Structure formats: C-alpha cells, structure tokens
Amino acid sequence: xxxxxxxxxxxxxxxxxxxxxxxxxxxxxxxxxxxxxxxxxxxxxxxxxxxxxxxxxxxxxxxxxxxxxxxxxxxxxxxxxxxxxxxxxxxxxxxxxxxxxxxxxxxxxxxxxxxxxxxxxxxxxxxxxxxxxxxxxxxxxxxxxxxxxxxxxxxxxxxxxxxxxxxxx
Amino acid sequence: xxxxxxxxxxxxxxxxxxxxxxxxxxxxxxxxxxxxxxxxxxxxxxxxxxxxxxxxxxxxxxxxxxxxxxxxxxxxxxxxxxxxxxxxxxxxxxxxxxxxxxxxxxxxxxxxxxxxxxxxxxxxxxxxxxxxxxxxxxxxxxxxxxxxxxxxxxxxxxxxxxxxxxxxxxxxxxxxxxxxxxxxxxxxxxxxxxxxxxxxxxxxxxxxxxxxxxxxxxxxxxxxxxxxxxxxxxxxxxxxxxxxxxxxxxxxxxxxxxxxxxxxxxxxxxxxxxxxxxxxxxxxxxxxxxxxxxxxxxxxxxxxxxxxxxxxxxxxxxxxxxxxxxxxxxxxxxxxxxxxxxxxxxxxxxxxxxxxxxxxxxxxxxxxxxxxxxxxxxxxxxxxxxxxxxxxxxxxxxxxxxxxxxxxxxxxxxxxxxxxxxxxxxxxxxxxxxxxxxxxxxxxxxxxxxxxxxxxxxxxxxxxxxxxxxxxxxxxxxxxxxxxxxxxxxxxxxxxxxxxxxxxxxxxxxxxxxxxxxxxxxxxxxxxxxx
Numbered sequence: 001x002x003x004x005x006x007x008x009x010x011x012x013x014x015x016x017x018x019x020x021x022x023x024x025x026x027x028x029x030x031x032x033x034x035x036x037x038x039x040x041x042x043x044x045x046x047x048x049x050x051x052x053x054x055x056x057x058x059x060x061x062x063x064x065x066x067x068x069x070x071x072x073x074x075x076x077x078x079x080x081x082x083x084x085x086x087x088x089x090x091x092x093x094x095x096x097x098x099x100x101x102x103x104x105x106x107x108x109x110x111x112x113x114x115x116x117x118x119x120x121x122x123x124x125x126x127x128x129x130x131x132x133x134x135x136x137x138x139x140x141x142x143x144x145x146x147x148x149x150x151x152x153x154x155x156x157x158x159x160x161x162x163x164x165x166x167x168x169x
Numbered sequence: 170x171x172x173x174x175x176x177x178x179x180x181x182x183x184x185x186x187x188x189x190x191x192x193x194x195x196x197x198x199x200x201x202x203x204x205x206x207x208x209x210x211x212x213x214x215x216x217x218x219x220x221x222x223x224x225x226x227x228x229x230x231x232x233x234x235x236x237x238x239x240x241x242x243x244x245x246x247x248x249x250x251x252x253x254x255x256x257x258x259x260x261x262x263x264x265x266x267x268x269x270x271x272x273x274x275x276x277x278x279x280x281x282x283x284x285x286x287x288x289x290x291x292x293x294x295x296x297x298x299x300x301x302x303x304x305x306x307x308x309x310x311x312x313x314x315x316x317x318x319x320x321x322x323x324x325x326x327x328x329x330x331x332x333x334x335x336x337x338x339x340x341x342x343x344x345x346x347x348x349x350x351x352x353x354x355x356x357x358x359x360x361x362x363x364x365x366x367x368x369x370x371x372x373x374x375x376x377x378x379x380x381x382x383x384x385x386x387x388x389x390x391x392x393x394x395x396x397x398x399x400x401x402x403x404x405x406x407x408x409x410x411x412x413x414x415x416x417x418x419x420x421x422x423x424x425x426x427x428x429x430x431x432x433x434x435x436x437x438x439x440x441x442x443x444x445x446x447x448x449x450x451x452x453x454x455x456x457x458x459x460x461x462x463x464x465x466x467x468x469x470x471x472x473x474x475x476x477x478x479x480x481x482x483x484x485x486x487x488x489x490x491x492x493x494x495x496x497x498x499x500x501x502x503x504x505x506x507x508x509x510x511x512x513x514x515x516x517x518x519x520x521x522x523x524x525x526x527x528x529x530x531x532x533x534x535x536x537x538x539x540x541x542x543x544x545x546x547x548x549x550x551x552x553x554x555x556x557x558x559x560x561x562x563x564x565x566x567x568x569x570x571x572x573x574x575x576x577x578x579x580x581x582x583x584x585x586x587x588x589x590x591x592x593x594x595x596x597x598x599x600x601x602x603x604x605x606x607x608x609x610x611x612x613x614x615x616x617x618x619x620x621x622x623x624x625x626x627x628x629x630x631x632x633x634x635x636x637x638x639x640x641x642x643x644x645x646x647x648x649x650x651x652x653x654x655x656x657x658x659x660x661x662x663x664x665x666x667x668x669x670x671x672x673x674x675x676x677x678x679x680x681x682x683x684x685x686x687x688x689x690x691x692x693x694x695x696x697x698x699x700x
Binding site: 061064065066067068069111112139142143146147151153156 | 478479481497498499500505512514516518567
C-alpha cells in the first residue's frame, strides 16, 4: 500500500513537472495562440472605432512597414518591444496618448494576423483583459476599407527635417 | 460462486473491450488513405526537334524585316498561317454562345475590364501582346498572313522581343534603344522550336501592366520555381512547360482563359493526366463530382510575388508640384499609388474565394448598361443544383473605374500615347479628353459626364498547384467558419447544423449514457445481492 502511494505521488509529480514544449514551429505557436485569442473583422473594428468605447488600435509591424500604410489612429508598437512599451508612461506620452489600463480594449494587427496573434497572447499573459486581433490584419483592412488608410509620408521621405538650432556661428 | 464471478468478469471485459474494438476499427477505417495514382506521361517540352533550322538556306539570309522571316517560315510550313489566323491568339475574339444573349463575339478586342479598362485604342502599348506585327491602329490587316509574328512564340534564343510602345513590332533601326535592340533575325529564325515557358510568359505573366498583376497564379516565378510554388513547373520537379498541359492541335492551344471566354469547350482539365479517381480513396474521389481539383490543391495563390486585388482609378491623376506624375510604394515594395493608374492593394499568399462554376461565363459587353453595383465584369455561372458545376477557387479583382453617368456605361479610356498632347491619360492626366477619345475610337456613345463605379472581375485559379502535403485538410472547409462559409446553397457536413436535430442527437447520447450507467450499476447491485 505504501509503495502504491509512493508510485502514485511520483506519477503526479512527473505530470505536474512537465515543461512547455520546446521545439514548436512558428505555425504551431500561431495555432496555439489562435485558440485563445479573440479576432475581430474589419467591419466590427470600424464599428468599435465609431463607437464611444475607449480603445487603442496597435500596429505590431515594424515601423518600416507601418509608415507605408496603416489604420488611421493606430499606434505603432513593433511586436519586439510591445512588452516593454505597453505599460510605459513615457512611450504613451510621446504618442500623445494616455497609457491604456488593463481593462481597456486593445485591437492588434500586423500584415496578415500571425504576429498580432502572438503579441495578443503575450498581452493577455500580462493581464490585459480585452485584447482583440484584427482578422486578416492590415491586408484585410486595406481591402475592406481602401479609402480609410493612412501613410506617414514624412517618415517615408526620410523623417522630419533636421534643424541646426545650435546657434552661434 | 467462482464460476459466476468469472462470468461476470468476462461480461465486464466484453462490454469494455467490444466498444473499444469497434472504436479502434472505426478510427482505423477513418484514417485510411489511399495511395494516389502515379502519373506517367511523356512531356511535350522534352521533345527534341529532328530538324536543324540553321541548315536551311532560306534562313541564312540577312532579314531586314520580321515579315520577311514570316515569309521564310511559311515557305516550308505551308498552311500554318491559316491555322494561326483562325485562333483567338490572332483574332482576339471568338464567337460564343452566352446563355440569355445568344451568339456574341467576345475577346480582348472588345471586352472591358477593371485593370486598364480595355485594349482597343491603346494599341501601341496593349497590342504588344498580340501575335501580329504592328497592330498599331484600325488599319492593321488581319487578312495579311505576313503580319503573323512566328518568332514571338517559337524563339528559343530568348533574344527576340517586341518593343514597348510599338504595337507588337520588334525594334527597328529607327526605334532601337538601350532596352530594345533590333533582333538578329537570322540567328533567331535558325533557332526555333516548341514554345518554352517564357515564350508564353512574356505576355501571360505580365497582363495588366506588370508581373502577376492580373492572374495571381501566373507569373515569372514559374520560370524557375520550387515545388512549394508549383509542383508541375518546379525546377526541382517535372519542370513542365505550359504546352505540356495546354496541348495544341493545328495551332489551336487548348485551355482558354475563363475571364474572357464564355463557352465550356476547348478547356483543359486535370483529369486528362490524373483521371477522375486519382486518389485511390473513395471518399476523396467522390469530391470530384462537386469540387474542382484546384479547390483543394491550390490552397493559396500569388505564392512568390504579390498580385493586385484592388484598383481604384478614381484617385489617379494627382501630380507633384511640377505637374509630373509620381508613385508611392507599399511596405512590400509594390506600387500602391501611381498618378497614371490610381491606388492599388496587393497581396501575396492569398486564400482564394470560392464560387460555383460550370465552365460558362457571362461578360459585361460594350453595349451593356450599369444596372447593379458593383458592376460584374464577368459572371461565373453555376450553383449547387447545376450537375455540371463545381466549387472553384477564384481570384476576385475589385476596384473603381470610370463610367458614363449619362448612358450608364463603362468607359473605354484612351490611356496610352507616344507623347503628350494626344489626349492620353497617362501623358496628359485629363479624364475628359481620355474618356472622349477612348469612346470615340471604340465607336461608343459618350455623354461627356463621368464618375467612378465599383466593379469586380472573377479569375478562376488554375496554376500554382501545391505539393500533396500542402493540400487543404478536411476541416478547412468542413467547419462552421471554414473556407466555404460563403457558399450557402447546399448542406455541408461539419459546417451546417440544425439546432433541433443537434439537441435531439445530444439528448439521445445523454439518455444512452444514463442507460449504460444504470445498467452497469444494476449489474453491480445484482452481483452483490446474489453473492
């Protein structure tokens, strides 16, 4: 009987010590993330944007992708820095926005929806309660609302003009 | 007592093992996959000519004009001119019966589209893809067999090109420039053979003004691609040429373009090589009745380079501070604004849309009026109840194009001219003039009032077949929000459901489980009671 209890305890111990799988492919990672995230269609996102709801649309692509076309009003936080910037006051101040609380709606998008699924999973792990992912990403938005897209022409032209305000000679 | 106990144990084992055995057998049967048939065909592209054209005296002359080359070709290949001149490649139109319209003549010559709107009137640019020599205007003689350009399809040297802006003529000493030199006709004519991929691709890859703009599944990557892009044309696979599927008889090439063809004949099908039961698996083979092979085997298109999915002409014509046109790119380096053409949306690795299609199509004809928005440039016929229709993967190109608000007709634009001041939109950015001249050239009435209207054109997908490992899995379609969510005129297992039936089913399962548990408990109680 004693042995049985020890064996059972060992079995439970082994099961509870199981670590996260370590050889996932990116497709599997996205698939796993997709199971827990909530997606939103471009039409539904437009409804949110037209509503009174407090929300932030976050473009998780690289800024070199963002400048070429983005959803008007979207904040660009590349996926690589989202954990650091999402709850950093300075970042949001620079964007001229209030830092979102964990109860506010965050809508994430990337080019097609894979990077944003992974980023959404991360934000959910960080405690953000209402994270949505734009189904099909920027490409789906561009095709659904081609007349409601923006570009950062200033940055595409090399950024703001550099002024030498040093004075003197 | 002991005997009764062993009987009970046996009964318990049987009651456990039997369902388990049934379950395992069911899973085994469900997991069965047949071994697909192996295709063994002799490829036409492997054909080696038995003739050395360089030995022919007539091809050793110094040709001055491509028409002279044609004359030399026809001096041996007698009668071939009549074959060529009977084809759609020459006529750019064919008579076909469209349900509800009767027999009409349709083709690139007279159809409108929502890319560059139409070829007729923009001959200098568009007719570069005609197999004739110099269809620059209405004076082109379709009865003159020396206007046939044999070399554009049969050149094996990759040095023969029609010059841009010359209506299908190669460069001449007067027009030659850094990009286009006068071809070495003697060299090219001595090196001719069956068309290679790039003979076809020089036009079919670049339709709409650039690589992969129109088709989405036909582009220059197919010249040397991996199996992931196309199993048939893969350089590391069978490396098939276009003519291996698009077989040809008397210069009539099989396999018409669905977006400009109406009747269901002269098509090519996968089952020409693969048979109608290629999977060796009854369930998969049964899909052949209602699902085109392409639907499962081309899960996405534009696998190498992006294709245009949206084209908004209404924003065209903006110029910079100096009055010149300009361009902007998207994040992938594709133009998404051109002053001469407007805004675009490109995408790669695109999931097709799915429609019923029985092989016949209707088209917006020049005399048609705009009655519905978006305007359907072509309409694919078919529905579930149509026994000849199958579910097809389709590229849908949407956009906004110019139309006559008075006559409610789509406008044929004059886009191209060699220089400014001739009223071509691409040079002068003047909508009024481009519309007036385009309609005038096409002998169509125009009220002078225009606006832009949404339109869409449907391109069934046929190329970029994936390796079998990448074909669609069952659940891609057999689920509630799967790929076929838009096709609602039939019952699809796994997708469609009825709440009452579902509740009834679950209720029966629940009652069965209660019965099993009650029976089990009854047995236990009976066992101990009898003990």
